[in-house]
Amino acid sequence: MNETEMKDKQFVWHPFTQMKDWVSRPQMVISAAQGIKLIDTDGNEFYDGVSSLWVNIHGHRKAEIDQAIVEQLGKVAHTTMLGLANIPASQLAEQLVAVAPPGLTKVFYSDDGSTAVEVALKMAFQYWQHKGKTGKQKFIALEQAYHGDTVGTVSVGGIDLFHRVFKPLLFTPVHIPAPSCYHCRLSSDQAVCGMQCVTVLEQVLAEHHEEIAGMVIEPLVQAAAGMLMSPPGYLAKIRELTRKYDVLLIVDEVATGFGRTGKMFACEHEQVSPDMMTLSKGITGGYLPLAATLTTQAIYDAFLGDYADKKTFYHGHSYTGNPLACAAALANLKIFREERVIEGLAAKIAAAAAKLEQIGKLAHAGDVRQCGLIVGIELMQDKDRKAPYPWEQAVGARVCLQARKYGLIIRPIGDVVIFMPPLASTVKEIEEMLDIIHRSIQEVTERTFINSDSLQPTDL
Numbered sequence: 031m032n033e034t035e036m037k038d039k040q041f042v043w044h045p046f047t048q049m050k051d052w053v054s055r056p057q058m059v060i061s062a063a064q065g066i067k068l069i070d071t072d073g074n075e076f077y078d079g080v081s082s083l084w085v086n087i088h089g090h091r092k093a094e095i096d097q098a099i100v101e102q103l104g105k106v107a108h109t110t111m112l113g114l115a116n117i118p119a120s121q122l123a124e125q126l127v128a129v130a131p132p133g134l135t136k137v138f139y140s141d142d143g144s145t146a147v148e149v150a151l152k153m154a155f156q157y158w159q160h161k162g163k164t165g166k167q168k169f170i171a172l173e174q175a176y177h178g179d180t181v182g183t184v185s186v187g188g189i190d191l192f193h194r195v196f197k198p199l200l201f202t203p204v205h206i207p208a209p210s211c212y213h214c215r216l217s218s219d220q221a222v223c224g225m226q227c228v229t230v231l232e233q234v235l236a237e238h239h240e241e242i243a244g245m246v247i248e249p250l251v252q253a254a255a256g257m258l259m260s261p262p263g264y265l266a267k268i269r270e271l272t273r274k275y276d277v278l279l280i281v282d283e284v285a286t287g288f289g290r291t292g293k294m295f296a297c298e299h300e301q302v303s304p305d306m307m308t309l310s311k312g313i314t315g316g317y318l319p320l321a322a323t324l325t326t327q328a329i330y331d332a333f334l335g336d337y338a339d340k341k342t343f344y345h346g347h348s349y350t351g352n353p354l355a356c357a358a359a360l361a362n363l364k365i366f367r368e369e370r371v372i373e374g375l376a377a378k379i380a381a382a383a384a385k386l387e388q389i390g391k392l393a394h395a396g397d398v399r400q401c402g403l404i405v406g407i408e409l410m411q412d413k414d415r416k417a418p419y420p421w422e423q424a425v426g427a428r429v430c431l432q433a434r435k436y437g438l439i440i441r442p443i444g445d446v447v448i449f450m451p452p453l454a455s456t457v458k459e460i461e462e463m464l465d466i467i468h469r470s471i472q473e474v475t476e477r478t479f480i481n482s483d484s485l486q487p488t489d490l
């Protein structure tokens with residue numbers, strides 16, 4: 031065990047990690063990276079197959095982003111946005127508004143995906159207070175949703191394993207069935223089944239819209255639920271209904287934003303302009319923590335008033351609008367423009383689809399889901415009967431460990447193998463990574479388990 035691993039095991043508590051397992055096994059220490067590869071302290075190289083938890087876009091050590099941060103460092107690393115403006119934050123706000131769906135014209139900064147959603151919830155709540163519709167205090171959220179880990183965002187979450195224990199702490203949203211629910215996935219006509227969920231929503235809205243401030247949704251893909259896809263037309267329908275019933279639509283693009291789905295934002299697939307959009311993960315190209323909640327002029331205007339009116343949005347963080355992070359985000363957007371990143375995605379997405387078709391033929395690849403460069407491969411013990419593996423066997427985690435032997439880092443969600451490569455990956459690299467996944471699934475699922483209790487499931 032090297033010195034870092036020793037110190038880590040003695041002093042560090044890892045996120046979403048059973049530390050009893052962590053300390054009992056050898057752990058990898060990443061000390062460098064180049065392009066889409068991570069390098070460990072022994073000098074081994076691995077593909078970063080989940081973009082360092084869905085954040086990395088253009089690869090690591092991207093010269094333009096490195097340089098932008100260094101240049102900003104030569105000026106100032108951080109100043110507060112409480113009472114002061116800074117250059118990168120104002121430039122970035124202008125550019126985010128320019129690329130965002132029409133109608134989103136104001137940018138409120140925070141630090142991570144959870145705070146971006148937390149801001150949206152509080153802003154929506156206060157908005158209706160200012161508008162005099164003080165009864166509008168509740169939120170609609172989807173079952174199996176994930177919007178972050180703070181108390182507010184866990185409240186609108188719907189993943190039982192993560193959220194159940196905190197229930198006494200939470201406010202209660204109106205949960206509606208997700209269009210990607212287990213029932214829908216088993217249905218032969220997914221689109222029809224998904225649209226039945228719309229009927230439930232319409233009933234809730236018709237009866238309760240006077241109590242409902244907003245609806246929060248992950249567009250196209252419920253990511254942390256295991257990459258569950260919504261049927262085409264669902265998001266547009268949600269927009270239509272929320273508008274009809276005067277409920278604010280908060281679209282959480284934290285996972286889907288910045289090219290992941292094949293377009294800059296998932297909203298664009300269905301020409302949807304939400305009332306609020308939350309951004310984080312890919313915003314700095316995967317370099318530094320930063321988030322933004324974008325909203326409309328109408329919502330912004332509702333907070334204007336005389337100082338004594340106390341209409342101010344009383345929310346902010348120490349590092350809000352951090353200049354280093356904003357400089358990285360500006361470089362990120364510049365690369366999108368100069369390298370025509372979005373235009374280059376179609377070929378990569380198609381290459382992934384072709385490989386996934388092969389993977390789908392494996393005996394235990396129960397359901398293969400793809401949206402752009404977001405992939406979830408759900409492993410099942412009995413594919414025909416759609417029967418899952420016993421949870422304790424941790425088959426998803428085993429496949430991911432197997433993939434490491436072939437030089438690929440991936441991380442499962444239960445028995446869903448997640449593949450989310452940096453957008454900068456070439457067609458050849460995407461094919462190589464999916465070949466490793468194919469082989470790893472085959473090796474793990476098509477042989478009997480000898481010692482199934484040696485490994486615990488990984489939660490996320």
Ligand SMILES: *Cc1c(COP(=O)(O)O)cnc(C)c1O
Nearest residue numbers: 142143144176177178253284285
């Ligand atoms: C990851 C994620 C979040 C939370 O972001 P953090 O930066 O981890 O706080 C929120 N919403 C969605 C859709 C996410 O995927």
